[in-house]
Amino acid sequence: MFRFIARRLLVAIPTLFAVVTLAFFMMRAAPGGPFDMDRKLSPQIEANVLAKYGMNKPLAAQYLDYLAGVARGDLGPSLKYKDKSVLQILKENYLVSLELGLSAMVLAALAGVSLGVLAAMRQNRPADAGVMAVAILGVCIPTFVTAPLLVLVLASKLGWLPGAGWNGGALSSLVMPVTVLALPQIAIISRLTRAGMVEVLHSNYVRTARAKGLPEGRIVTRHALRAAIIPLVSYLGPACAGLITGSLVVEKIFNLPGLGKFFVISALQRDYTVVMGMVIFYAALILALNLASDVIAAALDPRIRLA
């Protein structure tokens, strides 16, 4: 187990290195820079500004400086927000995204697993067909369609929920963004759960449990679900990547002050350091979650050997 974790961490280092390198050179290849304004700066001032951020050095030297900074955990200063470092910006904005993502994850897991179990227990009957139809719809309707439609109906027409804004994380402001973010994941998780449950419910040990005369509810919760849920744990990593991608759209539509909204704005403004910092942050997060989900899956399932 420890050897497995150590090896995965060793692979993660070149991956992160590739991320940093790609992000750095792609940002620098962009036409236009962070200090372009409507009015051209005088050459003198421009030279001073560039010197302040070390951007007058050759590109290779800047790259090495940046790598050294990242290795120390310093992502540099923001080029657009005066007197703020990239780390500060990450710290100030991650809580909204975290709350949004975690709530969506919990909702997706609860709803997805319940629907999947329901479908498996009623295999090939109307309830099963209904759940699977919902699952197909959930996969096919993108977040940027569900979000505006929900706002149109629940906020504009019915006035039940606020259409946008965070309001300090009030429940009514959370309902729609979390639902929209969770829907595609609910669809995928319910399909995975159903497939796992159908397989397990036909296995020998479940037949043994039935033969012992255990009540069906207990067989499902205590015996079948435990085994059926393991493939789901492996899906945890990809699910988080999906949630992060979705949060870009959701935070934009609902005007939430999170990291996703910040990323798009910064990319458009050529705030090099902020964009690179966020790409690195997200990449590290996804790598860590993938590792965690593999380790948890192995801990739960003695048949999986980590090598």
Added chain:
Amino acid sequence: MSTPVLIEARGAPPAPKGRSLWDDARRRLARNRGAVAGMTVLALLVLAAAAGPALCPYPFDQVNKADVWAPPLQHGHLLGADALGRDLLARLLMGLRVSLAIGLVATFVSLAIGVTWGAVAGFAGGRLDEAMMRVVDVLYSLPFIFFVILLMVTFGSNFVLIFVAIGAVEWLTMSRIVRGQTLALKQKEFIEAARAAGLGPGAIIARHIVPNLLGPVVVYVTLTIPAVILAESFLSFLGLGVQPPMASLGSLIAAGAQDMELAPWLLIFPSAVMVAALMSFNFIGDGLRDAIDPKDR
């Protein structure tokens, strides 16, 4: 020599016609109601996208001041008009054409990279296989949508780049599928025969491995096209994809979402077309998988 002619002349039953695996697959596909419905809807959409813009009374980028936010069925706008008075039907058909084209071309890019990469890795085996698949593993763990966003920001949004960027992202799964199939195929006798006949590895891959990969590749292609359309729409929604006055389904939905309180039709019609297109691709893909890969049923 003359016997067969005689038999035929007497009207004896002809020799039984062989049923190939593809015949079987076609028959199974035709029985799958979801897949047939998907193919019908998709055929209609493709027809509309190909012929529609030419048949529309309005060009897709013509601004009509008098028709700003005209509701559906007014001023000759079947689906209404947008904030600049442009005909929504014309824009929708154009957007559908753009989205489908991006879906096809980017999928083709991913197909070319993925099949080559996977077939070479699987056939070569050993160190090369290990190294090539490790590259795929590393790329898999990157948050790719962020790199596509970076790419669009870096080089501006032009058409070719959207194709290349999305295609370059979507080839990973394809290469894994192809590698797995190649590993199984290369143990077969006919490959050994080809090798014994003196064929080089390149020719074996091109002439014997790749044609036999067709089944799973076709299935995955039909599932990649909607993923690509979705990725492009996602970019367009963030304002990084297709630029106005050009339209794609994603940019139309984005524009519709902005004006939805005044003109809900601008949101509803593009969304409906988008969902119809994605669903038909998914149903076809599922149907093809069941038809081509019978062991999954």
